[in-house]
Amino acid sequence: MSSGRRIASELNNLIDKTIVIKTTNGKTYTGQLYAYELSPFIISLTNVKDENNNTFYKLMINGNIISEIIIKNPPLFEPREFAELVERSLNLRSADIKVYEETGIVTILERIKVSQNGVEGSGPMAQRIYDLYNDYINKKKKELGL
Numbered sequence: 001m002s003s004g005r006r007i008a009s010e011l012n013n014l015i016d017k018t019i020v021i022k023t024t025n026g027k028t029y030t031g032q033l034y035a036y037e038l039s040p041f042i043i044s045l046t047n048v049k050d051e052n053n054n055t056f057y058k059l060m061i062n063g064n065i066i067s068e069i070i071i072k073n074p075p076l077f078e079p080r081e082f083a084e085l086v087e088r089s090l091n092l093r094s095a096d097i098k099v100y101e102e103t104g105i106v107t108i109l110e111r112i113k114v115s116q117n118g119v120e121g122s123g124p125m126a127q128r129i130y131d132l133y134n135d136y137i138n139k140k141k142k143e144l145g146l
Contacts, residue, residue: 005102007038008038008102009101009102009103011033011036011038012102012103012104013075013104013116014033014071015033015034015035016032016033016034017032017033017071017073017075018030018031018032018072018073019031019032019033019045019069019070019071019072020068020069020070020071020072021043021045021061021066021068021069021070022066022067022068022069022070023061023065023066023067024065024066024067025065027050027051028050028051029045029048029049029050029059029061030048030049030050031045031046031047031048031049031056031059032045032046032047033045034046034058040062040063040064041062041063041064041066042060042061042062042063043060043061043063043066043069044058044059044060044061045058045059045060045061046058046059073144073146074144075116076116076137076140076141076144076146077104077115077116077136077137077140079099079100079101079104079105079106079114079115080099080101082106082114082133082136083097083099083106085132085136086106086108086114086129086132089132090125090128090129090132092108092109096108096109098110103115104116108121108125108129109125111123111125111126112125112126112129114129114133118130118133119133
C-alpha cells in the first residue's frame with residue numbers, strides 16, 4: 001500500500017474520533033474528525049474547542065497551516081486483529097475472511113460485515129461473531145482503562 005493510501009486509511013479510521021490539531025500559527029483545536037480532503041488537504045472538525053475553551057459547532061482547517069494531528073486514544077476496533085481472532089476462534093480459513101483496512105471493515109463468509117460500529121448480518125454465524133465482537137471490544141476497553 002502506498003504511503004498516500006496509508007494516510008487516507010489512517011484518516012478514515014479517525015472519522016468521528018476526537019483528535020487534536022495544532023497549527024503553524026500556534027493555535028490548538030480539539031474536536032471530532034468529521035471529514036477530510038487530501039488534495040487540497042482540508043480537515044473538518046465538529047464539536048470543537050480551542051486552546052481558550054471557545055467552542056465551535058464546526059471548523060474547517062486548511063492543511064497548509066496544520067503542523068500536527070494528535071490522536072489521544074487508540075482505536076478500539078482493529079480490523080486485522082479482529083480478523084485473526086475470528087479465524088482462530090471459529091476455525092475458519094483465512095480465505096473466508098477479508099480485511100479492508102482502508103475502510104476499517106472485516107467481511108466474513110461474504111455475508112457478515114464487521115466494523116467499529118458493530119456486526120451486520122443474521123443467522124447463527126453472525127450471532128457467534130457478534131458475541132466475539134462484544135468480548136473483543138470489552139477487553140479492549142479494559143486494556144485502555146475506558
